[in-house]
Amino acid sequence: MSLFPGKYRYENEEHDNLGVDWVIQYQFEDVDQTQAIEEFRTLIHDLEEAGFRTQVRHGYGASLIICIRLPRDRLGHMVHKSRVKDWLFAISHTLPAEEEDAIVEAEHPAEELRSVYHALTWQKELGGAGITPGCGKWKNITAAFPLHNTSANSELLRKWSRSTGLTVNDLDTIRALFGENVAFYFAFIHCYSMFLIFPAAWGVFCWFYFGPYSVTFAIVNCIWCIFFVEYWKIRELDLSFRWGVKYIGELKVDRPQYVWEKEVRDPITGKIERVFPAWKQLLRQLLLLPFASVATAALGTLIVVTFAMEVFISEVYNGPFKGYFEFLPTVLFSLSLPTISSVLNGMATRLTDYENYRTQDQYDLAQTQKTFVMNIITSFFPTLLTAFVYVPFGAKIVPYLDIFNVTGFNSSEIQTEFKVNSARLEQEVMYLSVTAQILNFGEEFVLPYVKRWLRQKWRAYRQKHSDHGHVRSRSKATELLLVDSEEESTLMNRIRNEADAEKYNVQDDILEMCVQFGYLALFGVAWPLVALGFLVNNWLEIRGDFFKLSLECQRPSPIRTDSIGPSLQGLEFLTWLGTLSTAAIVHLYRSQVEDVKLSSLLLTILIAEQTYLATRFAVRTGLEKLCSDSVRRNEARRYNVRKGYLELYWRSMANSPTSSPSRVRQQRVRFNERVDVYSSATEESHDSDENGKTESDQIEKNSDILRGSHREARFWSGHQGTTADAGVKLIQALNTKKPDRGKDFKSKAGKKID
Amino acid sequence: MSLFPGKYRYENEEHDNLGVDWVIQYQFEDVDQTQAIEEFRTLIHDLEEAGFRTQVRHGYGASLIICIRLPRDRLGHMVHKSRVKDWLFAISHTLPAEEEDAIVEAEHPAEELRSVYHALTWQKELGGAGITPGCGKWKNITAAFPLHNTSANSELLRKWSRSTGLTVNDLDTIRALFGENVAFYFAFIHCYSMFLIFPAAWGVFCWFYFGPYSVTFAIVNCIWCIFFVEYWKIRELDLSFRWGVKYIGELKVDRPQYVWEKEVRDPITGKIERVFPAWKQLLRQLLLLPFASVATAALGTLIVVTFAMEVFISEVYNGPFKGYFEFLPTVLFSLSLPTISSVLNGMATRLTDYENYRTQDQYDLAQTQKTFVMNIITSFFPTLLTAFVYVPFGAKIVPYLDIFNVTGFNSSEIQTEFKVNSARLEQEVMYLSVTAQILNFGEEFVLPYVKRWLRQKWRAYRQKHSDHGHVRSRSKATELLLVDSEEESTLMNRIRNEADAEKYNVQDDILEMCVQFGYLALFGVAWPLVALGFLVNNWLEIRGDFFKLSLECQRPSPIRTDSIGPSLQGLEFLTWLGTLSTAAIVHLYRSQVEDVKLSSLLLTILIAEQTYLATRFAVRTGLEKLCSDSVRRNEARRYNVRKGYLELYWRSMANSPTSSPSRVRQQRVRFNERVDVYSSATEESHDSDENGKTESDQIEKNSDILRGSHREARFWSGHQGTTADAGVKLIQALNTKKPDRGKDFKSKAGKKID
DSSP states (O other): OOOSHHHHHHHHHHGGOOOOOOEEEOOOSOOEEEEEHHHHHHHHHHHTTTTOEEEEEEOOSSEEEEEOOHHHHHHHHHHHHHHHHHHTTTTTOOOOOOOOOOOOOOSSSHHHHHHHHHHHSEEEGGGGGOOOTTGGGTTTEEEEEOOOOOOHHHHHHHHHHOOOSHHHHHHHHEEEEHHHHHHHHHHHHHHHHHHHHHHHHHHHHHHHHSSSHHHHHHHHHHEEEEEHHHHHHHHHHHHHHHHOOOOOOGGOOOTTTOOOOOEEEOOTTEEEEEEOHHHHHHHHHHHHHHHHHHHHHHHHHHHHHHHHHHHHHIIIISSSTTHHTHHHHHHHHHHHHHHHHHHHHHHHHHHHHHOOSSBBHHHHHHHHHHHHHHHHHHHHHHHHHHIIIIIHHHHHHHHHTTTTOOSSSSSHHHHHHHHOOTTTTHHHHHIIIIIIIHHHHHHIHHHHHHHHHHHHHHHHHHHHHHHOOOOOOHHHHHHHHHHOOHHHHHHHHHHHHHTTSBOHHHHHHHHHHHHHHHHHHHGGGGTTHHHHHHHHHHHHHHHHHHHHHHHHIIIOOOOOOEEEEEEEHHHHHHHHHHHHHHHHHHHHSOOOOGGGGGGHHHHHHHHHHHHHHHHHHHHHHHHHHTTTTHHHHHHHHHHHHHHHHHHHHHHHHHOOOOOOOOOOOOOOOSSSSTTTTTTTOOOOOOOOHHHHHHHHHHHHSSOOOOSSHHHHHHHHHHHHOOOOHHHHHHHHHHSSSSOOHHHHHHHHHHHHHO | OSSSSHHHHHHHHOOTTOOOOOEEEEEEETTTTTHHHHHHHHHHHHHHHHTOOOEEEEEESSSEEEEEEEOOOOHHHHHHHHHHHHHHHOOSSSSSOSOTTOOOOOOHHHHHHHHHHHHHHHGGTTSSOOOTTTTTTGGEEEEEOOOOOHHHHHHHHHHHHSSSOOOOHHHHHHHHEEEHHHHHHHHHHHHHHHHHHHHHHHHHHHHHTTTOHHHHHHHHHHHHHHHHHHHHHHHHHHHHHHTTTTTGGOOOOTTOOOOEEEEOTTTOOOOOEEEHHHHHHHHHHHHHHHHHHHHHHHHHHHHHHHHHHHHHHIIOOOOOOOOHHHTTTHHHHHHEEEEEHHHHHHHHHHHHHHHHSSHHHHHHHHHHHHHHHHHHHHHHHHHHHHHIIIIIHHHHHHHHHHTTTTSSHHHHHHHHOOOOOHHHHHHHHHHHHIHHHHHHHHHIIHHHHHHHHHHHHHHHHHHHHHHSSOOOOOHHHHHHHOOOOOOHHHHHHHHHHHHBOOOOOOHHHHHHHHHHHHHHHHHHHSSSSSSHHHHHHHHHHHHHHHHIIIIIBOOOOOOOOSSOOTTHHHHHHHHHHHHHHHHHHHHHHHHHHGGHHHHHHHHHHHHHHHHHHHHHHHHHHHHHHOOOOHHHHHHHHOOOOOOOHHHHHHHHHHHHHTTOOOOOOOOOOOSSSSTTTOOOOOTOTTTTTTHHHHHHHHHSSTTTOOOSHHHHHHHOOSSSSSSHHHHHHHHHHHSSSSTTTHHHHHHHHHHOOO
């Protein structure tokens, strides 16, 4: 879509998508031919019915690659329609200037692709092809995705490798390439990293001067957390206005899986709406509580058991093979965690399905919430255990761990001999902020890369093998189909690789950041350099994520959101929890752990919480007051829209006085008639407003008749002379002060008048 | 404003306002004649310049009564203008159907009076008379108010005396008579009283079965508080949409006292705006903290001292005149409180002036906030002292009170002999919920009534007296002016009385209710029957307040608000505080006060607070989910507005394709040109969007040329045959499953095709 397409295209073939908008992968590994052909034909039929141009190629193994493209005029029209819809829902405030059936060009690729996405996935009655990959009759469609814009991606990567931070233009670019929800993630991580600079520096300072568990650091850190979260909220609002996606949730279409109870026609707009009663949904959502408790129980026990074993082995056990046993807990944990969490995930999904959300967004959010809960538990529970159970009460608990009585000597001896090392928390936090981050990085970026490389190797091998195997008689034409023409081979290979690449789930990355923030908020005080470690990590993370997104994952279909979703609540929760835990940790670890009075500890926590609430309130009000600019601008735009309308309306009225839009005129409340004193200004009363109108008209006719009797008329005609003169006379008559030197003149004036 | 004015007016003369919209009282007691006449002339001149009709009569003493009336056509136009303004600011969603310079009739008296009020008080450049009673050059205008609609008032009173509760129509009627801010108060007290029914009943039940300090009651009570506050928020939103006043704050005009730093033209709307930087205001608001602490200190010490004296005298002192001394503290308190609070009020006002708010509303709110803080202290501090200091630690503290060592025997004896009666809190709460309410009622309604009656008597006496005194030579005309014609005498007397009646301040009444709610939330658990007492009281209160409003106060000028203001935050604060104090009280008083462990107490409080936060979150989310109807309806209306506009716009475009409103078109982000990959979608860039437009046009011309090289064209033309056939061939070729029974037929099909 460049100005001089021809010229440019030849420069870099490998970047050319040959105008392919979207790619569909049809897998028929385990479908028998009849059915496969049947499904494929319907697919193609539906696509072409929806106005797509299609091309088919063979994929890896028993799969087909269908390249589709929406003709530009149709695309342009869909873009226009979606803009009009945005305007109707007051998402955007600039009216599309074109006439009803206009064809416009998208502002950026994301908008274009979004329209293609709608054309592909929306139900037929909404004018789409109604193709929902992986669900229902389309369960054999294993992938449907837009092609990457490789040149733009590599360009961005190159730029970032040079620059330190992201500019707002970079964010706009990401938004233009991958849509808002991805852009919001990058905006978030960037904003967060920028904020990290302060605690990093401050942490280094405190590390040198106060060491760990310093009160100063604790307080500053907590305030910083509150400040960041509140600032991000505003930043988010800002961006959502900038990208024109605020309140976008309203206009999303129903999920195909959405079950509604009745269809009602909206009395005001006249649109048909599919209603599922809110209270039912609420009741179903209450199932979240049992779920949460089950999850907590399952994960909790797992963690506790592992923890206990670990402690037992490291501290108590002195029997044979100690060296090997050391690793046992970790191994067990990492073996059992996936299974448990997969089970829980299954439950979560079923729960979310049951909750029956109208739009895909709501569904995803609900799902994310649940994963979030589980993540919180798995990430923070172990360290919390260390901080508040193991270190303080270790000396008391540990002996009881010796259940099998494997240790030679009796527990009383242990108790005397056993000593909890209170540096352990520090070590653990260090581990979290350095080692864990590195491991995480490797897991996130290196591992998939390796896996992918291996997969390709394996495929190539199998390919060769299978060719050596059964040789089938194929027609000439088929042969032709099976080999790519050299000019499209590069593209086709890229497509095939993208087709079996992973899907990119932005919520996971957001979650990762939230957990990181959580570590800082909860345990940062134990080792002030935490923030520094995170800062370095995030510098890599931003680039790594973009690398992953653009080279290792399918290009996500550009979805519009106006927030980072439930993670925001998560952040607030973590800030709150952070304040409490920080207070507790400081209180516990500053003095000798053994001689801490419970009451004083509780008091600290209580005070900390009150301070937290107060600070949050103050910061919030303050920031809202200061950063209300984007809101103001939005209101100004709305004002303009209405102004424009009004002018247009008045103009059109000047031309044809009859054309007045349908509106409900409110009934007048009259007080002097007994009858309808209590007929109130409700919008429902259409009937009586007609005579209300006529009445007001007839009154407007004779502009200011003094209604009701001649008494009124007499009153207003008043005594002879003007009010001013009358008043002057009265003043002279009434004023009780001693006659002053101006008096006689005044009285003369008085005389003059009468 | 009735349908048959003439007929009706004669029926009840005493209700007839003779078409007087507004009354101004000009006081020249201590102004010398020259100046008085000067001021009066300018007043009349300004009024008549602004298009008012005026009549002057003598008031009580050295004062004039100026009756003013806005001619109906001018009024109608102002009403129309204000409606248009509402529409422009998106306050209302129904476009005024009339043309630009229309004359419409107000929907209800309040709207009418509001327009009169604007015409009177707005600055000249806004088209008002710029008359601001009591401030600046108009400081001698002691009162300016609309006349009561006596018939409607008495009717409402009569109706309520029969009915138990208020209907929403009653609220609409109040709104129609006195404007939204009064209506909101009545809505609030009504909603609150309805809610009280439950705790009243539940309280009686608990009183019989559990007695005071029962855990069950405590928990239910706290939950009820949370529930009520959250519900009221929604109710408020509901009403503000019903009355079309949501976000009304935006369109309020600047206060005359508002000092702005610079005038800026809004880039979007092009309106001139007077800006005072937010951060400065924020800094100034920070002065609230020292103020609050000063207030707390001042009031706190007063209370503590009185309290100490009281305790000392009642418990320790046994010397002479004990009987008389008993009353000393209370007397001292009630003597010193007014002075102290008046000083504090003065400070508060100065502070608010300094904070320099743009609109009157903001100013009033800020002022109310401060009074609120002081009220909270004075109302709750004493009881808190009793509950958490006196009763628990009395035994330890009291002896030290014997500073003057007036008691015959030494303190050690006292300590042994002295016993704190833990029933004292219960008695105090009883007093608060019964006696205090009754006293309050008397003070609020009976006292003013008596005062007023006395004032009138005194005036009559002085009148006679002065007539007997100096007889002045008066001209015939003046004589005529000094006596009312008998047909207007009733009205004039009413006017004179209303003129020196009190101003009605709705915030005071709201505050009173908040304090009451506070008592229930904080100390309700000590005596479960509290709620019952309040319920009874409020039943009277509603009617009493309306009685006061309509018969003992000037009719307030109808102001529009969309909330009960800062009291809402107050309610939330009280709910929070209530949870803590309830938890503490229950914990302290259930067991024997002496043997309470501090740690367990703190733990209880801590848990209570967490539960509070959790419950509030749950209730809020739940209610918002369930009661989102009014919001939805509002959005639907907005949708309609835009739909109407769009249709109109398209129609007008069909007629004249040139007429497109001014709008900013966003620039396109192109990725295939190196040059402007990073030119982002910012609204500011107007320049380049022209060619952007032309480009898009030229592309739209030839609908789907496959841009860029023949390669693309070749790719999409594909191999011979349709995609479907190609796909089928591929499926047959690639599908790896054992040839099934349908196989040969398939291959035939394959054959057939090529």
